[in-house]
Amino acid sequence: MEKRELLYEGKAKKLYTTENPDQLIAEFKDDLTAFNAEKKGSEQGKGALNCQISDRLFRLLEANGIETHLVETLDQNHQLVKKVEIIPIEVVVRNIATGSLSKRLGIEDGKELPFVLVEFYLKDDDLNDPIICDDHCLLLDLVEDRGELEVLREKARKINDVLKDFFAKRRLNLVDFKVEFGKDQAGDILLSDEISPDSCRFWDMDTGEKMDKDRFRQNLGSVKVAYEEVLKRILEEKK
Numbered sequence: 741m742e743k744r745e746l747l748y749e750g751k752a753k754k755l756y757t758t759e760n761p762d763q764l765i766a767e768f769k770d771d772l773t774a775f776n777a778e779k780k781g782s783e784q785g786k787g788a789l790n791c792q793i794s795d796r797l798f799r800l801l802e803a804n805g806i807e808t809h810l811v812e813t814l815d816q817n818h819q820l821v822k823k824v825e826i827i828p829i830e831v832v833v834r835n836i837a838t839g840s841l842s843k844r845l846g847i848e849d850g851k852e853l854p855f856v857l858v859e860f861y862l863k864d865d866d867l868n869d870p871i872i873c874d875d876h877c878l879l880l881d882l883v884e885d886r887g888e889l890e891v892l893r894e895k896a897r898k899i900n901d902v903l904k905d906f907f908a909k910r911r912l913n914l915v916d917f918k919v920e921f922g923k924d925q926a927g928d929i930l931l932s933d934e935i936s937p938d939s940c941r942f943w944d945m946d947t948g949e950k951m952d953k954d955r956f957r958q959n960l961g962s963v964k965v966a967y968e969e970v971l972k973r974i975l976e977e978k979k
C-alpha cells in the first residue's frame with residue numbers, strides 16, 4: 741500500500757489517502773509540541789518509537805476486545821488505518837492526580853484517585869481544548885446521544901483496565917492518558933489516533949522517574965531515551 745495525497749497534517753502525524761478509499765496511511769512525525777504548540781521541538785526517531793509503541797498497545801487492546809482503527813503497521817513510522825470520522829472529544833482517563841487536574845482543582849500532585857476519573861475535552865486548538873460536560877457534547881452535536889457518551893466512557897475505562905495492569909507488570913505506573921475515537925462507515929466506534937508516551941503519563945514504579953512527554957514539557961532530559969525504555973518494557977514477555 742502506498743501513500744497518495746496528503747489529507748491532513750497534525751502536530752504529531754500526517755495522514756495520506758491510499759488506493760483504498762476506506763483506508764489511510766498515518767505517518768508518525770518526530771515533532772514534539774506542548775502547551776497547545778507554544779513549545780515546539782523535535783527528536784529524531786521519536787515518531788518511529790511512538791509508531792511501534794502504539795502498534796503494540798493497539799494490538800494488545802484488540803486482543804482484549806477493544807476495536808481499533810489499526811489495520812497493520814507498515815514500517816518504522818507508517819501505519820495503515822481504517823478511515824474514520826474522528827469524534828472531536830479528547831477522552832482523558834486518570835488514575836493519579838497531576839497536570840491540569842491538580843492545577844484546576846487543587847488536588848495534590850501524585851495523589852492516587854479514589855476511583856478512575858474520565859473527562860471530556862473539546863478537540864479544538866483555537867479554544868485551547870476546554871474541558872466539557874455531557875450537555876456541552878450534545879449542545880455542540882459532538883455525539884448523537886447520551887448513549888454514545890456512555891460508550892466512550894465504557895471503552896475508556898476498559899482501555900485503562902487493560903493498560904494499567906499491563907504496565908504495572910512492567911514496573912510503570914499509568915498515571916493518566918488521552919484517547920480519541922472515530923466512527924467507521926458502519927457507524928462503529930473505534931479507538932483511533934495513537935496511544936504513546938506523547939499521550940500518556942508513565943511514572944517508573946521504583947524510581948518515580950517520568951517516562952513520557954512531561955520530560956519535554958518540563959525540560960527533564962531526552963524524550964527518546966525514555967520512550968526507548970517504555971518500548972523495551974512493552975516488549976518484555978510477562979505472564
Ligand code: UDP
Pocket residue numbers: 830832838839840841869916917918938939940941953
Ligand atoms: N493529553 C494529550 N493531549 C492533549 C492534552 C492532554 O495527549 O491535548 C494527555 C496528557 O499527555 C496526559 C493526559 O492527557 O497524559 C492528561 O493531561 P492534562 O489534562 O493533565 O494536561 P496537561 O497537564 O498536559 O495540560
